[in-house]
Amino acid sequence: MKYLARHFQVFIHTLGNIFRHPLPTLLTVAVLGITLALPIGLYLLTHNLKMVSSEWQGQPKATVYLKKQATDQDVARLENWLATQRSWIAQVQFVEADEALEEFKVMSGLGKALDVLDQNPLPNMFILHMPETLPVAEYQPQLLQLEEDESVDQLKYDLEWVQRLQAILKLAEYTVWMIAGLLGLGALLIISNTMRLSIANKSDEIIIINRVGGTNTFIRRPFLYSGFIQGILGALLAWGLIKTGMNWLNAPVEHLAELYASDYQLAGLPLPVEIGIFLSGGLLGWLASWITVSLHLSKLNPSK
Amino acid sequence: MIEFKHVFKRFSTGHDALKGITFEIDSDEMVFLTGHSGAGKSTLLKLITLVERATRGSVTVNGADLVNLPRRRIPYHRRNIGVVYQDHKLLNDRTVFDNVALPLIVSGVPHGELSRRVRAALDKVNLLGKERLYPLALSGGEQQRVGIARAVVNRPSILLADEPTGNLDPELSEEIMDLFYIFNQHNVTVLIATHDLQLLARYGKRVLQLYEGQLIDGFKYHPQQ
Numbered sequence: 184m185k186y187l188a189r190h191f192q193v194f195i196h197t198l199g200n201i202f203r204h205p206l207p208t209l210l211t212v213a214v215l216g217i218t219l220a221l222p223i224g225l226y227l228l229t230h231n232l233k234m235v236s237s238e239w240q241g242q243p244k245a246t247v248y249l250k251k252q253a254t255d256q257d258v259a260r261l262e263n264w265l266a267t268q269r270s271w272i273a274q275v276q277f278v279e280a281d282e283a284l285e286e287f288k289v290m291s292g293l294g295k296a297l298d299v300l301d302q303n304p305l306p307n308m309f310i311l312h313m314p315e316t317l318p319v320a321e322y323q324p325q326l327l328q329l330e331e332d333e334s335v336d337q338l339k340y341d342l343e344w345v346q347r348l349q350a351i352l353k354l355a356e357y358t359v360w361m362i363a364g365l366l367g368l369g370a371l372l373i374i375s376n377t378m379r380l381s382i383a384n385k386s387d388e389i390i391i392i393n394r395v396g397g398t399n400t401f402i403r404r405p406f407l408y409s410g411f412i413q414g415i416l417g418a419l420l421a422w423g424l425i426k427t428g429m430n431w432l433n434a435p436v437e438h439l440a441e442l443y444a445s446d447y448q449l450a451g452l453p454l455p456v457e458i459g460i461f462l463s464g465g466l467l468g469w470l471a472s473w474i475t476v477s478l479h480l481s482k483l484n485p486s487k
Numbered sequence: 488m489i490e491f492k493h494v495f496k497r498f499s500t501g502h503d504a505l506k507g508i509t510f511e512i513d514s515d516e517m518v519f520l521t522g523h524s525g526a527g528k529s530t531l532l533k534l535i536t537l538v539e540r541a542t543r544g545s546v547t548v549n550g551a552d553l554v555n556l557p558r559r560r561i562p563y564h565r566r567n568i569g570v571v572y573q574d575h576k577l578l579n580d581r582t583v584f585d586n587v588a589l590p591l592i593v594s595g596v597p598h599g600e601l602s603r604r605v606r607a608a609l610d611k612v613n614l615l616g617k618e619r620l621y622p623l624a625l626s627g628g629e630q631q632r633v634g635i636a637r638a639v640v641n642r643p644s645i646l647l648a649d650e651p652t653g654n655l656d657p658e659l660s661e662e663i664m665d666l667f668y669i670f671n672q673h674n675v676t677v678l679i680a681t682h683d684l685q686l687l688a689r690y691g692k693r694v695l696q697l698y699e700g701q702l703i704d705g706f707k708y709h710p711q712q
């Protein structure tokens with residue numbers, strides 16, 4: 184109890200010091216906040232890139248539009264033939280013309296307006312899904328052959344660019360993680376250095392307390408508290424910067440998504456990451472103070 | 488109380504600051520330490536408070552063998568020794584009261600007893616009215632008295648001073664030295680390093696004289712006999 188009371192006293196005293204001399208603390212907190220915000224911002228960027236790219240179905244696919252005059256028998260014949268092509272087709276989907284029109288009504292938002300058409304302009308179609316890993320060259324001949332079929336009107340496929348996009352996104356993701364890692368390391372170094380400066384200012388105090396018989400634990404305690412508090416405040420600032428930035432970006436992103444007929448929204452920070460920011464802020468501040476004060480103290484006492 | 492036996496101190500620079508020092512100071516004694524600049528006075532005092540460790544030989548204080556004292560015991564050892572410095576070593580951003588209270592806070596003395604003892608210490612050095620002031624608002628002599636109050640507030644059995652009058656005029660110096668004399672009368676062992684031969688002659692106490700890291704006439708030198 185007495186031990187707790189003493190800790191509480193140091194904590195309050197440290198808080199009091201911060202309020203009495205807010206400027207150095209504010210500067211430290213600003214440095215911490217910005218250095219923490221950079222890797223978090225990059226994390227959000229990768230996070231969102233991943234979400235966007237997974238919304239674009241990753242699999243290459245081809246749409247086979249049938250001729251209007253194709254009969255049910257033609258459809259059955261093609262269906263049977265496609266069923267034998269398991270080596271390059273992962274999944275076949277048959278979409279009837281009426282079904283396609285209904286879907287188009289919903290997707291386009293034109294709805295009832297399309298009822299004025301006296302006949303369905305859309306044909307029946309097959310949608311073929313190809314395995315993601317299979318090189319396009321492996322099935323290009325078969326696709327060409329399919330296009331030549333008498334019941335097939337035209338064939339639309341988006342192949343290489345999907346695969347290329349996937350590869351580019353993967354590369355971007357790795358790059359961004361690497362940069363985020365470096366920034367995180369930079370944050371640790373910057374925090375340590377900022378702490379070292381603030382401790383250098385208190386060097387007299389440390390020496391005098393050491394000379395009148397203060398233990399290392401006693402000397403370290405207020406520094407650990409102020410490091411922790413500054414770390415938490417820095418995390419709070421970083422969090423605020425990220426939130427403000429997201430609010431800013433939200434409108435343009437929504438607008439862009441609309442242009443692509445998508446309802447994509449910026450993904451925010453997941454709760455575990457938010458908690459992680461505060462924990463790592465506090466921990467970084469605490470750790471940086473511990474290391475710097477301990478280094479300082481090791482010079483004050485004779486070895487052995 | 489304080490015992491040095493064949494003590495050597497070599498700094499990492501290779502300089503031998505103390506070469507074979509042997510002496511003994513009994514409890515309740517008051518002793519002066521003199522010698523030219525660079526003779527090793529400050530180094531000798533630092534060995535007693537374990538700011539430095541002897542390279543060879545044995546240092547015993549209050550029965551404790553300092554050569555083998557583990558590092559983590561050093562703070563507790565220092566609480567038993569009051570030290571006064573030439574440059575006071577006060578914290579200028581804390582009041583006189585807070586400066587003097589520092590050794591008590593460090594030892595975990597409870598609040599009520601703390602202020603009683605700080606006032607008692609300030610009373611002994613005649614500064615009771617100035618406890619709310621900051622050190623820079625005080626004269627040199629007053630600052631030195633704050634340093635003395637801080638050195639004695641924990642009621643140490645040993646009081647060390649490293650040229651405590653170095654920055655003061657003769658009159659103030661005498662005043663400060665008298666304070667040490669009074670503490671010695673109250674059973675505190677006192678060891679004072681000083682250049683001021685005229686001043687120390689007034690007290691008729693034993694003098695240890697250092698010359699280039701060695702004691703000359705160690706025990707026997709009594710200026711008044």
Ligand SMILES: Nc1ncnc2c1ncn2[C@@H]1O[C@H](COP(=O)(O)OP(=O)(O)OP(=O)(O)O)[C@@H](O)[C@H]1O
Nearest residue numbers: 498499500502504523524525526527528529530531
């Ligand atoms: N940390 C150190 N590293 C290297 N040499 C040192 C160190 N401290 C002191 N010395 C050397 O040891 C010698 C004794 O120094 P010390 O400070 O004990 O002398 P002093 O008698 O107190 O002198 P003064 O009267 O000028 O204060 C000097 O030559 C000094 O240069």
Ligand SMILES: [Mg+2]
Nearest residue numbers: 528529530649
């Ligand atoms: Mg000296």
